[in-house]
Amino acid sequence: MRLKREDLIFALLALATLASGWLGEGAALQGQHLGTLATLAVLGLSGIKGAMIALDYMELRHAPAIWRRAVMGWLMVVLGVVALASLVSTG
Amino acid sequence: MVWLLVLAELLTFGLLFASFAVARRLQPGMFAQGQAELSLSTGVLNTLLLVAGSWAAVRAVRSFEADHRASGGRWLLAALAGAVGFLVVKSHEFLGKVQAGFDWATNTFTLLYTLLTGFHYLHVLVGAIVFAVLWHKARQGAYSQSDHMGPISGAVFWHMVDLLWMVLFSLVYVIR
Numbered sequence: 403m404r405l406k407r408e409d410l411i412f413a414l415l416a417l418a419t420l421a422s423g424w425l426g427e428g429a430a431l432q433g434q435h436l437g438t439l440a441t442l443a444v445l446g447l448s449g450i451k452g453a454m455i456a457l458d459y460m461e462l463r464h465a466p467a468i469w470r471r472a473v474m475g476w477l478m479v480v481l482g483v484v485a486l487a488s489l490v491s492t493g
Numbered sequence: 494m495v496w497l498l499v500l501a502e503l504l505t506f507g508l509l510f511a512s513f514a515v516a517r518r519l520q521p522g523m524f525a526q527g528q529a530e531l532s533l534s535t536g537v538l539n540t541l542l543l544v545a546g547s548w549a550a551v552r553a554v555r556s557f558e559a560d561h562r563a564s565g566g567r568w569l570l571a572a573l574a575g576a577v578g579f580l581v582v583k584s585h586e587f588l589g590k591v592q593a594g595f596d597w598a599t600n601t602f603t604l605l606y607t608l609l610t611g612f613h614y615l616h617v618l619v620g621a622i623v624f625a626v627l628w629h630k631a632r633q634g635a636y637s638q639s640d641h642m643g644p645i646s647g648a649v650f651w652h653m654v655d656l657l658w659m660v661l662f663s664l665v666y667v668i669r
Contacts, residue, residue: 406552406555408548408555409548411548412545412547412548415547416545419537419541422662422663423536423537425667426666426668426669427533429669430533433529434669435669444668448659448660451544451659452656455544455652455655456652459548459550459551459648459655472500473499473500473503473656476503476504477656477660481660484660484663484664484668487514487515487517488514488517
């Protein structure tokens with residue numbers, strides 16, 4: 403059976419989710435804050451997952467630019483705010 | 494029309510995400526204590542269920558595009574299974590919290606946690622109902638290669654629910 407693009411995206415989404423869980427596991431078990439690099443990595447993975455869902459699953463890659471920019475802009479702004487607030491609080 | 498709904502939902506959740514992040518910055522101790530009681534593995538499992546649902550929804554749309562109607566119906570059922578799986582796991586999490594004496598009005602963390610996850614839970618519930626209706630209609634032969642706007646709109650709504658969870662999962666369950 404030929405692997406389709408949406409199958410590959412699903413595999414990447416699952417792998418990125420497991421990677422995020424693995425990054426957060428240490429801090430969760432020890433009751434500590436997630437470090438700066440791990441926080442950035444988790445948010446980066448969220449951005450990649452969100453972009454794959456928006457561009458490939460929602461098919462915004464081929465949609466009018468205004469919709470693509472609105473959703474991708476929302477994702478970047480939200481993750482940026484979370485990064486700023488999280489890193490200030492842990493830094 | 495579904496895209497206007499998507500934008501409205503993104504803006505609403507965006508405000509809640511920003512509120513959670515800023516409130517955690519202002520009250521780190523309270524949020525650390527609250528987040529320490531959340532199960533990361535449950536969050537990971539729910540994320541996998543949501544993305545599996547999204548994958549199944551895409552496969553359903555692709556099947557109808559290729560006029561594989563029976564296959565499209567089966568993929569809609571798979572998407573419904575992902576949504577129901579999420580609801581079961583999340584209900585178990587909520588029930589455990591209630592049994593442990595959780596009160597949504599205790600502090601800022603409990604309020605924002607309840608608003609974010611509860612509001613998202615309701616969206617998953619709507620998604621599950623939509624998939625159930627679409628599956629029922631697909632079994633009756635309502636969708637074809639030339640007419641499958643229903644599954645497309647349902648899939649877009651579900652992908653939005655999934656997209657929101659990608660931020661929520663990191664913000665609430667992973668970053669502490």
